Amino acid sequence: MRLTFFGAAGEVTGSCLRVEADDVRFLVDCGMFQGGRDAAAKNRVAYARDLGRLDFVLLTHAHIDHCGLLPRFAARGRAPMIYCTKPTADLVPVMLKDSAYVQARGSNASRGRARGARATAQPLYAIEDIDRLATRLCAVPYDVEFRPHPNVAVRFRSAGHIVGAAFAEIRLRDGGRERTLLVSGDLGEASPLVVRDREAPGAADVLVVESTYGDRNHRSLADTEDELVGVLHDVLYERRGNVIVPAFALGRTQEFLVLLYRLARAGRLRVPLVFVDSPLAAQASEVTFAHLEALDELAHEFHLAQRARKLPFTLRYTESVDDSMFLNSIRNGAVIVAASGMCEAGRIRHHLRHNLPRRECAVLFTGFQAEGTLGRRIVDGARSVRLFNETIPVHASVHTLGGLSAHAGQDSLMAWLRAVPRRPKAAFVAHGEPEAAHALSARIARELKWNPTVAAPETRYDV
Ligand SMILES: [Zn+2]
Structure with missing residues (x-):
C-alpha cells in the first residue's frame, strides 16, 4: 500500500x-x-x-x-x-x-x-x-x-x-x-x-x-472550571464589565455553552446574559444538538433545557448585523461568544474593539492561537492592537482557558x-x-x- x-x-x-x-x-x-x-x-x-x-x-x-x-x-x-x-x-x-x-x-x-x-x-x-x-x-x-x-x-x-x-x-x-x-x-x-x-x-x-x-498535556477540566468561575465572577460582579470569548463556531462554542450550563446548574456560577454572536455558530449548534445519538448525556440535557427555555442563564443567538451591533451598547454583565477563534475575521473583531480598551472587561481565549494571528498578539501581551485601521489599547484582562481542547x-x-x-x-x-x-x-x-x-x-x- x-x-x-x-x-x-x-x-x-x-x-x-x-x-x-x-x-x-x-x-x-x-x-x-x-x-x-x-x-x-x-x-x-x-x-x-x-x-x-x-x-x-x-x-x-x-x-x-x-x-x-x-x-x-x-x-x-x-x-x-x-x-x-x-x-x-x-x-x-x-x-x-x-x-x-x-x-x-x-x-x-x-x-x-x-x-x-x-x-x-x-x-x-x-x-x-x-x-x-x-x-x-x-x-x-x-x-x-x-x-x-x-x-x-x-x-x-x-x-x-x-x-x-x-x-x-x-x-x-x-x-x-x-x-x-x-x-x-x-x-x-x-x-x-x-x-x-x-x-x-x-x-x-x-x-x-x-x-x-x-x-x-492540557490542564485538567477541574482546574479549567475553577479558572472560568473565577474570571466570570470577578468581571461580571466585581469589575462590572463584559467577558469576550473568541471561539471556533463548530465545536468550541458548543463546548463552552455546555460547560457554562454544567457550572450554572451545579450552582457554581451565576451568568446573567450569554450571547452567541455568530450565524455560523448558531447553525453549527443547531446541527450539533439535532444529533442526539452522537452526543454526551450532558449535552443532551443542555439541549432539552435550551428547548424548554429552562437554562439557568439567558442565552441569545444573534443573527442580524443590527442585533450584533446592539451588543456594542451593553456595558456590563454579558458574556459574548463570537468567531473567529483566533480573531482573524468575523464579529469578534467588533467586540474586541469595544471592550479591549476597558479595564473592567476581559477576553477569555478558549483555544490554540497560531503564530501571526491577532489572538496570539493579545495573548502574548500586546499593549495595543490594530483593528479597523485604528490603534486600540488593550486594557481588558486577558485569560486563556487551558483545559478546553x-x-x-x-x-x-x-x-x-x-x-x-x-x-x-x-x-x-x-x-x-x-x-x-x-x-x-x-x-x-x-x-x-x-x-x-x-x-x-x-x-x-x-x-
Ligand atoms: Zn478537527
Whole structure:
C-alpha cells in the first residue's frame, strides 16, 4: 500500500491523505490550509493538483482543515462519492458555504486595497460548486462496516473530537491479501463534554495518528472550571464589565455553552446574559444538538433545557448585523461568544474593539492561537492592537482557558494508542507541528516499541 500525505504533515492543517492499493485509490480528507502567510498559495496549488482517478473519499469530520478543498471535485467531471457520518454530512455544506463567503469577502477586500490591481486572493469556489458537491456526500452510520469499493471495507468509529468526527478502520486488499489501515483523524480527550466518548482502536497493519498536542498535556477540566468561575465572577460582579470569548463556531462554542450550563446548574456560577454572536455558530449548534445519538448525556440535557427555555442563564443567538451591533451598547454583565477563534475575521473583531480598551472587561481565549494571528498578539501581551485601521489599547484582562481542547493531549493520545491490540507493521505521526510530531513519535518508540515515521509532506511511503 502506498500513502502520500498532501497536507497536515509538519503542520496541523490541510489534511489530505492519499491511499493506493490493489486496483484502488482513495483519499482520507481533503482539507484547507489555514493560518500563516502562505496558506492561500498552498490552497491554490492543492486545489489544482491532479490526484489521479479517485474511487472515493473518506471524510473524518467537518472542520474546514479536513473538508475545505472538497469542492475541487465539483468542478470536475465525475466526482467521487464522499463517505462520512450523518452529522458530518449535515455540517459540510454549512461549513463550506461559510468558507466561500469568507473567501469572497477577503477577495473583495484585497481588490479594494490593490486599487484595481490583480486581486491576490481569488475565491477557490462558489456556492454553486458546494451545492453540486453536496450531492456526492453519502452518510453512513457509526460502527457499521460499509463497502465503498469491492476491495475495501470501512468502519467509522467515534473520535470524541466534534460532533460527527470519526476515525476510520479500513480493510483493503493489498498485494493480494487483506490488510488493515487505521487513520485517527482528529482525536478528542477520552471523555469530551459535548460528543460521545471516543472508541478504542482495533488492530491495524498500518496506522496514522494525529499529533496536534503531541508534546504537551492540557490542564485538567477541574482546574479549567475553577479558572472560568473565577474570571466570570470577578468581571461580571466585581469589575462590572463584559467577558469576550473568541471561539471556533463548530465545536468550541458548543463546548463552552455546555460547560457554562454544567457550572450554572451545579450552582457554581451565576451568568446573567450569554450571547452567541455568530450565524455560523448558531447553525453549527443547531446541527450539533439535532444529533442526539452522537452526543454526551450532558449535552443532551443542555439541549432539552435550551428547548424548554429552562437554562439557568439567558442565552441569545444573534443573527442580524443590527442585533450584533446592539451588543456594542451593553456595558456590563454579558458574556459574548463570537468567531473567529483566533480573531482573524468575523464579529469578534467588533467586540474586541469595544471592550479591549476597558479595564473592567476581559477576553477569555478558549483555544490554540497560531503564530501571526491577532489572538496570539493579545495573548502574548500586546499593549495595543490594530483593528479597523485604528490603534486600540488593550486594557481588558486577558485569560486563556487551558483545559478546553477538542484535541487529546499527549498522555491521552498515548492511552488511545496503547489500546491498539498488536504492534502495527508501520505507524505514521501526522497532523502536528514538527516539535509536537517528533515528541509523540519519540514517546511511541520508547514506550510502545513501535518504530513510527513522522510524516513528511508530499512524500510517498510504500508500506
Ligand atoms: Zn478537527
